[in-house]
Structures are given as structure tokens and as C-alpha cells.
Amino acid sequence: MPDNFAAGFSEDAHSESHNPALLHHFAEPQQQRDAASLGMWVFLATEVMFFGGLFCAYLIYRRWYFGDFAAASKSINMGLGATNTAVLICSSLTVVLAVWAAQTARRTLLLISLAITMLLGLTFLGIKGIEYREKFVEHHVPGASFSFENEPIPGHPGQFANPRHAQLFFSLYFVMTGLHALHMIIGLGIFLWLFIMAWKGRFTPEWHTPVEIGGLYWHFVDIVWIYLFPLLYLIDRHP
């Protein structure tokens, strides 16, 4: 448990051969840390391409059906989207605080930061749920009961959006925000695990790699949302 890790770093131990936090195929802790974070970055690169395909589909259809996309975008609750952006930014701050707390052996701050991060993550998903509920009530969910009749195209008085094209927008909206929400749920699982590990005192300034790379994942999910928010919610909002 914590003693195992602490023992390896005490001055009298043969730290090179018995440092339990350092795996044998690494020369030094710094190299081990770099390897772990590089691995996470490679994974995030695949995630960029994963979301990239969806962004690409979005860009193509947005070009083709701009007016219909603008009309559909206007029906989404911008206030909830902006609030969620702020919630995620706050959670990114608590994540860097958690990493810093782990680096500097501040256990209480680490636990509080991880807990607030999870709380903010849940808040995000709750707000997302309210938003989805609105879409269900308004029959804006693609499928048999979809309805988007007589919705004006912004900037073109007297013109109405083509419901079929608007349905494409909502398909992309639900897939992209849904996939993002799935990442949030996975992130919450990771942070719950980090919290339990931190509670047991497993992290030390020498070894807190999970906090660091878990943080990288969380920030990446935040970055995806930073792009999703203007692209989905703010296509053409001016009166």
C-alpha cells in the first residue's frame, strides 16, 4: 500500500534497484512518466481522428444545407450549451489542481479536486439530459416522430427549413454530443478510480502517473466540447 511506495524513496533504501514505483525496463522515473504520457497522447491522436470523421461529415452537410442547419441550430438551448461550456472549463481547472496537488503531496486538495471534477462532470451530463429532454418534447429527435415544420431560416424571411435537412443536423447533433457524453461517462469512471486510489494514498510526488494521464484525457474531452459548442449551438444566432 502507501508504505510500499514510500519505502522505495527513503534515503537508506537501495533506491535504484528497489524503487517499487519504477518498472525495471525504465532507466529513471522521468522516462517512465514520459512514456506513460506519450502513450496517452498517441491514444488522443486516434481520438482526434475518431471525432475528426464526424466533424468532417458535419462540415460537408453544413456547407450544403447551411440555412437548414442554421434554423435547426437555433432551436437548441444556447444558454444550456454555454453553461455546460463553463462547467467543463471549471472542471479542467480542478483537474490541473488535482495534478498539481498530486505533484506536491497535498492529499486533501487532491481528493477535493477529484471530487469537484466528478461533480462538475455529473452537472454537465445533467444539463445535457435537460437539453436532450427538450429535443424529445419538441420532436426534434431523428426518427419516425421527427417534426421540424415551418421553422424559418435565419436571415431569409419567408423561407422555411427543409425538415429532411434539419433531421441531418439533429442526427449529427445527437451523435456528436452523444459520443462526447460517452467520453464524459468514461472520464467519470476514470476519476472515480483515481479518487479511490488517492483515498488509499497510492499517489506520491514520485508516482502519480494515473492522475496526469487521466487529466490529459479529461482535458481532451474538454477541447472536443470547445469545438462542439460553437459549431452546433451558434451557427447563426444573430437576430
Added chain:
Amino acid sequence: MSGHSKSSPLPTYFAVFIALLIGTALTVYAATLDLGRYNAAVALTIASIKATLVALFFMHVKGASEKLTKLVVVAALFFLFLLLGLTMTDYATRLWN
């Protein structure tokens, strides 16, 4: 990023945090203005600045001891732009003539 015996990174973290919140408010405000075709450009510029801030300071790309990390980031962006760029040059030029 080990942070051993360096000056506290907290002021930077809070400055970035404030900048991100201001960026969000700015995006919402800019969306209510009629900038014509530049609305999308402004929104994406602000989003990219925010994303860069998160990557550089929160994800510690700036000051990463491992240069390979930076290479992976650049490679990811390169292939993303390849995907988006080549696709859009096709779709954007189909109706020429």
C-alpha cells in the same frame, strides 16, 4: 511535467482559466453579431485559441520534457487537417463551371 522545485504554476492555471471563460463569453457574444460569412471564422478562431491554451498549459505541451509528445500533437493536427482539407477542397469545388 514533473514540477519539481519550480515556481508555482497556479497563477498560470488561474490566468488560463479566466481566459477560457472570457473566450466562452466572447464566442456567445460574437454569435449574436451579424458578421456575414465571418461568423464561422470568428467562432472557430476563438475555439482554436481556447483549445491551444488548454493543450499548452493544462495538458503541459508547453514545457513537455519529451519532444515526442509535441511530435504526436503536430502529427494528429496534420492528419486532421489532411482529412478536413482534402475533403473540403473536393466538396467546395464540385459546383465550379
